[in-house]
Amino acid sequence: MEFEPKIVAFVCNWCTYAGADLAGTSRTKYATNVSIIRFPCTGRIDFMLLMKAFENGADGIIVSGCHPNDCHYTSGNFHARRRWIVFRSVLDFMGFDTDRITFSWVSAAEGTKWADLVNETTEKIRTKGPFTDFKKLDIETTNRMIDEELAK
Amino acid sequence: MEIKNIKSTNIPAFFDQLIQSGKVVIAPVLKKSGKVFFESVKSYSQVATDYIQTGFSAKSVVFPKVEELFSFVKNEDDIEITNNLQNIPETIVWGLRPCDASAFDYLVEFFLRENPDTYFAARKEKTTLIAVSCAKADDACFCTSVGLNPGSTAGSDILLTLMGEDVYVEVNTEKGKAAVETSAALFTPSEEKSKEEYLAKLTAKFSIDEIKERIKNAYESAEWKHESMGCFGCGACAFACPTCTCFNIEDEGTQNSGKRLRCWDACGFGQFTKHASGHNPRTNQTERRRQRLMHKFKYSVENLGIVSCVGCGRCIRVCPAHLNIFENILSVTK
């Protein structure tokens, strides 16, 4: 069976969610691999949520919110931006594949940008294949147990 | 008990024979960090020989840091529970120190005397302990103070003592005999010899009988506060300790499928005793550290008749604040 990427999108209520809505109402077709989770603001998106998404089987993540200076709460996306800069470098330093997380600014008027973003991300993840880094860690423990079993 | 002899040059052959026999062999391995830890090994070349004490104890063989109690899957109308008790492999622990081996005696008493613990029993039954007596000791070692010595045979199935070219082999149990028989040709019979000159010299820091007596009234000592001020409340001492047995039971997964695990826990953690209501019986680090030390030297004596400290010195070596258990005990029992 062909691999269908599971993508979780963490989006802000005011821009990207409305943008996705616009994509819907203007009947733009885009990949169905994405599950959207709506947040009040990008500033609310805790990095642990991203970790949990990967842990629970996501292959790719989209994080998106209002363009700089457009935040409904004035500065939420600026805070978020700093946090993503740091978070990306933590993940990169740990050797985590940061390409699996796509960050973007999508405004309420950018329905097509949203559709393109989802399509591109889906394609990118499709070529990358399923996210197995976390699972492998568990499988390693299982393998060890199987080895022990065989040793018997 | 049987006494045998093996040439030290034959030890690798004996060791590899044990691996050949199909058992999992856990032995001390020198890690990148420069510390020695027990690990599953595949050949004698991996085994560290020059170490005073391993970083963590061998208790994880019978009481792993994370143990799956069972896994469950929710079906339409039922919940299916499975455990893999029967998959526990035969294991040999190589190169643990006599103090560690004697800790197993305590663990057996603790886990099996009353309400026997199924998981511990299953693991212990499949474990053979091959101990190596200590030729060296450091400032943190104090086994002689708690009634043991660098060559005590308590708890081990086999005790090896290096005597120059030869290795003096004390086979203490049937399990030990079975391990020796995997390469019977390498062993020759030997008469009983004194190990004294090959063992580390360690003067006792205190008399255990005196401490046992004095600690009876130590609960109220004002020194507890002073001695535990430096304690950060981490779990390093409890996790490194060969006789610390506290654990936590936690579920992982979802309500549809997952597993119930038992994980090491430590009485030094602030949340250890905290009720759901927010009430915490042991509110400060003084009380928590007192609980740990009193348990080792008083409560376990009262409950099981054994001092549950074997003097391995790990808690002293790993303590971030370099707190010293025997210094503490001496000062609170003054």
Place this chain on the structure above:
Amino acid sequence: MEQKNQYIPYKMRIANITEEAPLVQTYRLEFIDEKDAAQFSFRTGQFAEYGIFGEGESTFCIASPDTREGYIECTFRSTGRVTKALANCELNDIIGLRGPFGNSFPIEQWYGKNIIFVTGGIALPPLRSVIDTLLDQREKFGEITIYYGARTVNDLVYKAELEEWKNRADVNLFVTVDPGGETPEWDGLVGFVPTVLEQNPPKSDNAVAIVAGPPILIKMGMPILSKNGFADSDIYTTLENRMKCGVGKCGHCTVGKTYICKDGPVFTYEEVLKMPKEY
């Protein structure tokens, strides 16, 4: 017979749900497996570990009396992760149960005696098991007196039972709510349990007292009973600490050398006084 693995729970079906007070519910649980039901027996005062698979386990007493077989009941307030998940359960859901654990009340020793219960809030459930046990064999005991209080009228648990006890001629019942917790319709007492106890002192001759409650009630109530002539060995209480295993291994519930889970939860005041104050 092979020793049962203590960490594998019995599977229980929720047979009935009663709302007792805000956030407090009583579940009646029945065994799914007949064999488990046959194997299981408990005595009044024991507790069990109630588990939601995937969330964890939580400890509470068995709130039904051992004289009524075939089911057990538990009453809990949802506060933590497990109790919240438990509160979200519906009728016929399956939960896990491990137990029974701990010791029990020496009810046989109380035959012919007057029994006084002092309790407050969510601590009535462990005593409800005792009270019902006594009421099921009422003729074997002397007078039964119950002092019970809660913060507000709404927080009183087992309202149906309270009503039933109130109407029984052979039970003296003092129900009180903390000052400020009364409603206009409330016709019972108003005041803290220790105050009510002091104003209506129980007689201590040929009597035993059973106290259960939050630490403050134990601290305030015990001395009043002592003052009224109860010997320390005639006052019983049931302690509860954080517990994980229930069999004296995990170490969470220790008070000094005592494991509440296997040496308790029922202690006399005499025994409690000997323990360090870590409960």
Place this chain on the structure above:
Amino acid sequence: MKNLQNKVAELFENGTINLMIGFKNSINKLPVPCFIEKAEQIEQLIFTPECKGNLAVYLHKPEVKQAKKVGILANVATLRSIVQLTSENQLGDIEKTIITINAQNEILVFDKMEDVEAYVQANFPTYTDEDKKLLEQLSNMTREERWQFWTEQFSACVKCYACRAVCPMCYCPQCTVECNQPQWIKVSSETTGNLEWHTMRAMHLAGRCINCGECGRICPVGIPVHLLTAKMNQDIEAEFGSKTGFSCQSGYALNTFKPEDKEQFIK
């Protein structure tokens, strides 16, 4: 040593302090933290180059907070911690007297934070050679190699939380790992859970860590956890130009922002 002890005795006598946090020698010749409440204990006090521990962590202890007037023997790492904690408004309720011995072996007693700042800025430490080497090694690795390196390290972690306990910046009354509704970090010490814990720790300390390296030094299984936060500090300094433990006004890089912050990855 005598001078230091005399100085502390003087502070006790004139009532400036009623608790002194310092170091003493232990039986196994390692400096252990000591808490001096009475004049006769002062002779235990030592301060040698081996006293590398960061005593600032004790300033969060309830017993210390109760003492109100606290003296603390500080090396540069401790001073930086105090500066950073001050900038995070954590030390408001303690009157602290900070004592240090500088390179010229002079005893310095600070009672104003400005002086501490000035001293720290003049003696601002760099990364140790060993850390520099490791950081460079890691940054020269491929991503997969780094993943291999860290997951191997984290598989040994037992979640004793010693790294959290020794950190003066980890002062939350309730840590994320103790939250179980939802359970953010797995309780069991399996590799994925350990990885989550260390990511979380690195994120929460990024821009606040003062690079004392204690967490890496004391890890019972020898994981170089301090590298994570050290690397974050490097990056944050490069990206946003803020230094931790440098000034009492600097705050925390992640709870502020600049509209002109630069990045290349947001499309």
